[in-house]
Amino acid sequence: MLQDNIKTQLKGYLANLAHPIVLEASLDHSPKGREMHELLHEVAALSDKVHVSETGEATRRPSFEIKREGAKHGVAFAAIPMGHEFTSFILAMLQVGGHAPKFSDDLIAQIKALPGQYTFETFVSLSCQNCPEVVQALNAMSVINPNIRNVTIDGGLFQDEVAEKNIMSVPQVYLNGESFGSGRMDAEQILAKLDADAPKRAAAKLKDVPPFDVLIIGGGPAGASAAIYSARKGLRTGIVADRFGGQVMDTAGIENFISIKETEGPKLSAALEAHVRQYDVDVISSQRVKELFPASRPGGLHGVALESGPILHARTIIIATGAHWRQLGVPGEEEYRNKGVAYCPHCDGPFYKGKRVAVAGGGNSGVEAAIDLAGIVSHVTLLQRGSRLKADKVLQDKLLSLPNVTVLMEALTTRIQGNGKNVTGLTYRGGDGADHHIDLEGVFVQIGLLPNTDWLRGTLKLSDYGEIVVNDHGATSVPGIFAAGDATTTPYKQIVIAVGDGAKASLSAFDYLIRVPVTDEKRVAA
Incomplete structure (x- = not known):
């Protein structure tokens, strides 16, 4: 065996x-x-x-x-x-x-x-x-x-x-x-x-943490890379991470991370965390940030408030909060989450064996999901809101060769129906402007990512898509605050690019620290 x-x-x-x-x-x-x-x-x-x-x-x-x-x-x-x-x-x-x-x-x-x-x-x-x-x-x-x-x-x-x-x-x-x-x-x-008292005890330990030279927000590839580069420069480095790996943890197969022919998201995430912990990095895990307090002038202390209450301080900050799956935002989606509405075909696909499902999204993620599901379920309907699929041609060719897959173009999902217990169908608006109904038992949402930047509105310059605007050095609109990875305007959201982004932001933060004199500035009060 x-x-x-x-x-x-x-x-x-x-x-x-x-x-x-x-x-x-x-x-x-x-x-x-x-x-x-x-x-x-x-x-x-x-x-x-x-x-x-x-x-x-x-x-x-x-x-x-x-x-x-x-x-x-x-x-x-x-x-x-x-x-x-x-x-x-x-x-x-x-x-x-x-x-x-x-x-x-x-x-x-x-x-x-x-x-x-x-x-x-x-x-x-x-x-x-x-x-x-x-x-x-x-x-x-x-x-x-x-x-x-x-x-x-x-x-x-x-x-x-x-x-x-x-x-x-x-x-x-x-x-x-x-x-x-x-x-x-x-x-x-x-x-x-x-x-119930565990979060309070954890928060109490963070109350009087001394300021960091570099505080990194996010534990994905960009954040891990930034932490390693900062620690190797001898800087007092902290990293706040709700979980190590970020979106990588939800990735099944990875075949384009240079020098590693093939791996899986959780394995790469574990390797990233292990590498960070080899260095003198203060890892603050299972914590989420809620607000940023930029320094009043260059060289001062920035503050980051955690949802658990404490405020951490640092001379420079690198934001690497990544992105999350975009939702359809239609009636029935939230009601039937985990009851027929799913976001991970690898995890949840086996529960739809022999059933009819739909995949919303015609990019690489959506087409890959439809291909995977076609080997498990009785039938897959892929809905693409545009006039053409956006996935790589090799994936499109594979998808169109499958006998139990239907591809619908200009199909905008407008509602997910159910019987109060499970999903029973989906309604979409076609290119003809009319509403159409499909009977099915599952809907897999694969329509891209949204940056995790809502907590930054009003403090940093964001793009129309909510991405942190950065220059070619990873610097944001506020001196001393840098950003890296999928949360930024850097094009092409790839693991290997996020790793390079994190290293660049760290080196930029180091350059900032050695060039900008320290300003005597009080901490932000909790």
Whole structure:
């Protein structure tokens, strides 16, 4: 089942086990049960510290639990954890076997201190690149605190349960039988929902942080690059990031990042974060900015207010807040979000197997989504509001060769209909000016990105599209404030361009710092 090169790598990982572990299986006689049996025994054969027991009594079958020998509970998978969850499987074995999760000491202490019992059920798709972060966070938390338990459930394997809960997007997390959250979450975000005082404690620690030489807003490729370049210049560097990776985390395949033939968004994001943390950078994670206070004169301190309350100060600021998916903005879109309206074909596509779906958008993202979905669903209708597709010709050729795809030009989506529970159809206005209806079960929105710059209106010069106006040095309209990446007017929103943008903005900030004298200016009051 596992390729020889994978076995070799896995054998090396399992050599790090400090304690013996048991893969306790609850199997059945289905093909998937036999497949799970084969996988577990193949893994156990790679280490004398891994054993398989088939005496499990879990109600979900097939499933298995990773336990330390003699322990009552462990980390559970109601899934055959291949695809994106194979790394989750490996990490769970290592952590149950004594390999400490890579969490800060403060975070570990907070997890250990959580009172009460927490039983999580995390529904995933093995093709979902967003799911592993949630799975790995909850698994690690369950290893740290024995009162926390998590079972990862493959929605494709337990379709009856998915249908009963009306799950149409992943990841979906339930806590003690009630809906807890959906979408990407890291351990800090999960902890903040469990411990109401956690955000207050985090905010209190930021209250008296000394001013930075360079403060970077955003943890995507541009922000990470800026942080590394600034730290290498010996500058006191901070980076505020709601999450590392930004939009890259939602990207499935990356094949145009120079020197890396092929990778995935979450892998590249993890590599960016690991690279930043090798340097003396003050990483302020799980925080969002809400307001910018420019210095009153060059050389003074700029202020950045966080949603949690504190105001951070810096002599220079680099804004790299990236962009987010544009929404259709039509009736029914918000009402049926995650109930038939989706934005990630890789994550949510498997839940529409055999169903009829539409894709809104004729650019590269929309056409790629339609191609991917055509191999899963019964029929795809692609709606392009213009008179021609904007995707690369090679993608258009592939799309038009598929027998279960219909392409509609000059089709403007005006409404998404549903029955109160799920999407049932879509209305679009055609080139003839008339409204047309399509019966379907899902709508995937792929109509481009919007810059994350609303919080800057009135402080920096923005373009008509909301992008931060920058010059060829990455400088904004305010001295000492620079910007990089997808949030700016720099053309061509590409990862490799964002990385270069971040480096350029950092070098420009350094040049500014050595040329502009320091002005005695008070901090902005919180």
